[in-house]
Amino acid sequence: MKLISNFSVSVVMATYNGKQYLAEQLRSVLAELMPDDELIIVDDGSKDGTLELLGFLKSPVVRIVRNLTNVGVLATFERGLLLSSKEIVFLCDQDDVWLPGKRAAFVTAFERDPRTLVVVSDAQLIDASGSVTAPSFMATRGGFRGDILSTLVRNRYLGCAMALRRELLFTALPIPRSVPMHDMWLGALGSILGRVHYISVPLMQYRRHGDNVSPSRRQGWSRMLRWRLALLLALTGRLCKLALGHHTATTMPASTRRP
16 A cells, blocks of 8 residues: 555545535535545436536536436445546535535545555534534444444444545445445445544534435334345455455466456
């Protein structure tokens, strides 16, 4: 792993009928970005004026892509990740708010330890009107724990408060369609393959409203257990493929290996 210096970042945002809160989020993200950064927005078939709002963006760092059909949040984020090109990749929702200093704090965390594959920060909880309802999201989850066993018990990976080192994507993509969410998959895999760094300072505001309640809050325990099993099986399968690929690469004749 290489130490990063003077690098740029990708921000991958998925949108779907998010016009109500999108402008505020775009302002907060663009205020953080540098000229060599990129904001990749993948829209999943919005019909509420979201695309028209995005059409007013004139920033050179913004790239807007539209799905031909509605494919869902997991596939939409996957497409954005595939389109990203920078060393550090932030995940971003359409209805939250970045706080000043988020980019710099995440970049510093990656710089300090080249073995870090995932950085997660705390977040304030806000309601539909933007009022703070809880100063710490992680406190509502009993504190952050990023190891795989803790994740299987209770997921604490919040995609909109995460960033990834690019090399994780080489193993993480494609995202198995059996896993419950992209953030849980990326965080769990990152914790196995490298290190996860947690920033205890809230660096964003996570908006909870009627349209974005997470599936885990709507489903029963049986569904959650099935999701955990699906995640575990997907991780096992991906790690086996990774190990097999490494074994093949190290045992085959040098003349037949790919550069």
